[in-house]
Amino acid sequence: MGKKVILHIDMDAFFASIEQRDFPSYRGKPVIVGAKPGNRGVVSTASYEARKFGVHSAMPINEAVRRCPKGIFVTPRMDVYVHESHEIMRILQTFSPAIEQISVDEAFVDMTGSEKLFGTPVNAANLIKNKIFAERQLTASVGIAPNKFLAKIGSDYNKPNGITCTPFKKTDIEKWLAPMEVRRIWGVGQKSNSILEGMGILTIGNLQQLTLEFLQSKFGAQGVTLFYLCRGIDEREIETVYHAKSISREHTFNVDSSDRNEWEKMLFILSQDVSRRARHGNVKGKTIVLTYRKTDFSRYSRRITLQQPINIAKLIYEHACALLRQVKEQSIRLIGVGLTGFDEIVQTSLFENETDTKDWEFSEQAIDKITSRFGENIIVKGREIVTGKKNKVVNKRK
Numbered sequence: 001m002g003k004k005v006i007l008h009i010d011m012d013a014f015f016a017s018i019e020q021r022d023f024p025s026y027r028g029k030p031v032i033v034g035a036k037p038g039n040r041g042v043v044s045t046a047s048y049e050a051r052k053f054g055v056h057s058a059m060p061i062n063e064a065v066r067r068c069p070k071g072i073f074v075t076p077r078m079d080v081y082v083h084e085s086h087e088i089m090r091i092l093q094t095f096s097p098a099i100e101q102i103s104v105d106e107a108f109v110d111m112t113g114s115e116k117l118f119g120t121p122v123n124a125a126n127l128i129k130n131k132i133f134a135e136r137q138l139t140a141s142v143g144i145a146p147n148k149f150l151a152k153i154g155s156d157y158n159k160p161n162g163i164t165c166t167p168f169k170k171t172d173i174e175k176w177l178a179p180m181e182v183r184r185i186w187g188v189g190q191k192s193n194s195i196l197e198g199m200g201i202l203t204i205g206n207l208q209q210l211t212l213e214f215l216q217s218k219f220g221a222q223g224v225t226l227f228y229l230c231r232g233i234d235e236r237e238i239e240t241v242y243h244a245k246s247i248s249r250e251h252t253f254n255v256d257s258s259d260r261n262e263w264e265k266m267l268f269i270l271s272q273d274v275s276r277r278a279r280h281g282n283v284k285g286k287t288i289v290l291t292y293r294k295t296d297f298s299r300y301s302r303r304i305t306l307q308q309p310i311n312i313a314k315l316i317y318e319h320a321c322a323l324l325r326q327v328k329e330q331s332i333r334l335i336g337v338g339l340t341g342f343d344e345i346v347q348t349s350l351f352e353n354e355t356d357t358k359d360w361e362f363s364e365q366a367i368d369k370i371t372s373r374f375g376e377n378i379i380v381k382g383r384e385i386v387t388g389k390k391n392k393v394v395n396k397r398k
C-alpha cells in the first residue's frame with residue numbers, strides 16, 4: 001500500500017497579517033492584536049516583527065506593552081478573520097476534496113494520488129501557497145508528511161512562509177522527532193507535560209525509550225496514543241464534512257465575557273460557518289448543540305433535537321440563542337455551536353410554514369454561490385450590518 005501524502009497548512013501570524021494587509025502603514029511593524037492596553041485581557045497574536053520583542057499569543061496585554069512599547073495595538077476584527085478563513089478554505093478545496101479544517105487558520109489537505117494534477121507534494125505545497133498569496137495577499141506555512149501528526153509538526157517547523165517535508169521512513173521519522181520537546185506532541189497538555197518533565201522526560205526521544213505498558217499505567221488511554229505518536233505513528237483519517245458525524249465551531253473569548261450581546265453575536269458568526277459547511281457537505285442535522293465553558297474551564301453543552309433536519313444559518317442561530325437563554329451563567333470563557341444527527345431524516349415538518357424554510361434555504365444557497373464567485377464580503381446579513389463592523393470592508397469591495 002502506498003503512503004499517504006497529508007499537507008497541513010497554517011497561516012502565518014493570521015490575525016496580525018490580515019491587519020498588515022488591510023492597513024499598509026502597519027507593514028513591517030510590530031502589530032499586536034488583542035485586548036486593549038490597560039485592560040486585563042491577553043494578546044491574540046503578534047506579527048513576527050512583534051515576536052522579536054518576546055510578545056506572543058495568550059500573554060497579558062500589559063506585559064506586551066512593557067516588552068514592546070512602540071507596538072501597534074489593534075482590537076480584533078473577528079468577523080473579518082472568520083470571513084478570511086472561509087476564503088482560504090475555499091482555495092484549499094480547489095486542490096482536494098478531502099479537507100479537514102481544524103481551527104480558524106489551519107487545515108489538513110489529503111493530497112494522496114494527486115501527483116498527476118499538481119506534481120510532487122512540494123510542488124503542490126508551493127502551488128497552494130502561491131494561490132493563497134495571489135488571491136488573499138497572505139502567507140502560509142505548509143507541512144508535508146505521511147500522516148496528520150507529522151504534517152502538523154512540519155508546518156510549524158519552518159515558520160513563517162516555509163515548507164517542510166518530514167521524513168517518510170520509520171527510522172528517519174523516529175530520528176527526526178527525537179530531539180524535539182515533548183510539548184510538540186499534539187494533545188500533550190500542560191498537565192501531562194509537567195508530569196513527564198517531573199519524570200525527566202523532556203524530549204520525544206526520551207519518550208521513545210518508555211514501554212507501552214509503562215505509559216499506559218501512567219496515563220491510561222492517552223499513554224497508548226503517546227507511545228505511537230512519539231514514533232510518528234498516526235492512523236487518523238482526514239475527517240471531511242462528508243464523513244463527520246457533527247459540524248461545530250467554537251470561539252474562546254480573549255477575556256471571560258459577561259456580555260450576552262457579545263455571546264449572541266459570536267453565535268451568529270459561528271452559526272453561519274456551521275451552516276455553510278453543512279451545505280457544502282450536502283448534509284442536514286436534526287440536533288443543534290450549544291457548548292460553553294465556564295470561567296473555571298468546565299465545559300457544558302445543551303442540545304435541542306428537531307423533527308426536521310436543517311442546515312439553514314438563521315434556524316441554527318435561533319435555536320442556539322434559545323438554548324443560550326437557558327444558560328444562567330454570568331460570565332463564560334468559550335461559546336460554540338454544533339449541528340449533528342445527520343442521517344436520520346424525518347418526514348414530518350416542525351415548521352408551520354414549510355415555504356418559509358424553503359425560502360431561507362434557497363436564499364442561503366444563493367449566497368453561497370455569490371460569495372464563492374465574488375468573495376465573502378460582498379454580502380452582509382442583518383446582524384452584521386447592525387453591529388456595523390463589516391461596513392468598511394463592504395464599501396471597499398463595492
Ligand code: TTP
Nearest residue numbers: 010011012013014015016044045057058105159
Ligand atoms: P495560530 O496559528 O496558533 O497563530 P498565528 O497564525 O497567529 O501565528 P503562527 O501560526 O504563524 O505561529 O493561531 C491562529 C489565530 O488564532 C491567531 O492569529 C490568533 C488566534 N489565537 C488566539 O486568539 N489566541 C491564542 O492563544 C492563539 C494561539 C491563537
Ligand code: MG
Nearest residue numbers: 010011012105
Ligand atoms: Mg497560524
